[in-house]
Amino acid sequence: MAIIRLALKSVWNRRVTAGLTVLAIGLSVAMLLGVEKLRRDAREGFANTISGTDLIVGARSGAVQLLLYSVFRIGSATNNISWKSYLDITQHPRVKWTVPLSLGDAHRGYRVLGTTLDYFERYRYAGGEPLRFATGKPFNDVFDAVLGAEAAERLGYALGDDIIIAHGAGDVSLIEHDDKPFRVSGILARTGTPVDRTVHVSLAGIEAMHADWRSGMPVPGQRVSADDAREMDLTPEAITAFLVGLDSKIAVFALQRHINEYKGEALLATIPGVALQELWDLMGVAENALRILSLLVVTTGLLGMLTMILSSLEARRREMAVLRSVGARPLHIFGLFMSEAGLLALLGVGAGVLLLYGIILMGRPIAAREFGLYLPIGLPQARDFMVLGIVVLAGFVVGGVPALRAYRLSLADGLSMTV
């Protein structure tokens, strides 16, 4: 007990260097935990984003890419699929429902999704939750828009507001569809998925916006007013992707094969779970690299502590002689140095947890906006505690090195003060 009191006071006395050491360990621990948390939350978030959909269909590319752009609004499609192919597949007897998705426009950094009313009906997330309206109702006019919770909140839109959609999915766009403003008809309740950051309009709305466009550019001198657009045939020629629900799970593989072998167009159908698994496998390499990296950083942090204690050892030989003179045994000296190392490791781990939560709190909005990652602020999990325990243990082991040296020195020096 006396030794722990001494260790506390000794560490406090060197609070600047000790503080830096604690910070170094803390940062490394925050990184270690952060990587783990990111991995867990990303998986959980992605897995929770789509549910109840049997197949996702898009132009032939990679399953992961299709999943990312159609569901997570990350990246963009290389190709569209024709409306005819879509109609063909909806006719398949096993198909119970489909939801077409048309992407490619944005509103102030938020992706615009053209879809049908089925979307609000059929889309499920987090193990079967349907979409709910916080206020308003689905679009029923060509120029109606339904906002995701976050898009509405951050842009400060309320029901009935006008919004102008820009061409292209980027944050900044020079070409705006400013001649055809949309009106907010509804705002969805928060889901914790990319739906929150999406502006939903009808497929007809997407067509109307582009009525006076040809091959991705406005046709000069040819303007179609909003009212004129309303009168036009607004059936799309192409969509980006669509979601498929089947009447029986058994049919999934048969229909997948049917779509992948579709004659009219090169299509790709993927099962969301399978595509997710592929994504995990892809991410696994990066995750492991990050894990190894953060382990190295933790090692660096602990080595910093070792350096700090070892370099103070020479200067503390007098102190050790004094302690010996008042009756401390060499084992007490060993304990003193061990306690200091353990204390630093403990403080470092504590600082790491605090840092991590601080970073999450600050980084949450950015992660959600930029990467579609929702980081919940949950309690550390059993695995985290295990990791923390191992770091503290490693701290003690590392602390054993100077402690053993101090032990030997105090045995050899005894009461001599010849330093």
Next chain:
Amino acid sequence: METTTIAAIRKDESERRQVYLEDARFAWRPSECDVIDIDRFEVGRGERLFIAGPSGSGKSTLLSLLGGVVVPREGRVEVLGTDLSKMPGRDRDHFRADHVGIVFQMFNLVPYLSMADNIMLPCRFSHRRRQRAQARSTSVKADAMRLLADLELDRPALLARPVTDLSIGQQQRVAVARALIGSPEIVIADEPTSALDEGTRERFLELLFRECDTEDTTLLFVSHDARLGRLFSRCVLLDDLNNATTEAFT
């Protein structure tokens, strides 16, 4: 342990004998020459003994022997009737904590502890000294404050200061208080005044003597400054005592 030790002392016909060396020989390494070779050396209870010797005459080694940090290669080192050379290291550390107070030449204080905490340090390692300090002043802390007052260190401004900011004279007095807390039978002072100037040195010795007198503490005072010897009840030249160094230096 305590009662048997005391009883043993009481029964001893030379009951006032607190330190006793007989044919004690010590070398730091087996291959090296002895640095201590003392045929016979006795210190009585309450004695104020001055041990004079130039540096290198084995003073520090002698103190290490008396403090039980090292044991002689052969012979006896008895402190309070207990032969330290027969004790395991752990018990010697314990014995030192209980019965011996030590004042070094300088750097006596643990830099990260307050004045009071430095003084109370022996009571953290010795149950006996803690009890004796409590018996004297109700609490260890109170006893530390009493000693600080005795040694004229109880000014509030001084108490608040980190010990590293104290003057050397003040630091040495704190060390004396620490050596005396819990009334150990023996206080060993290793050149405690060599870093002090003339005026402070006299004052320091006065205070040291006064405190040792009130507790009837045996004082072993080692110094190369033979002029101080006149203030002590007995003076010994280490060279006369120690055959090893005599040989080494002549």
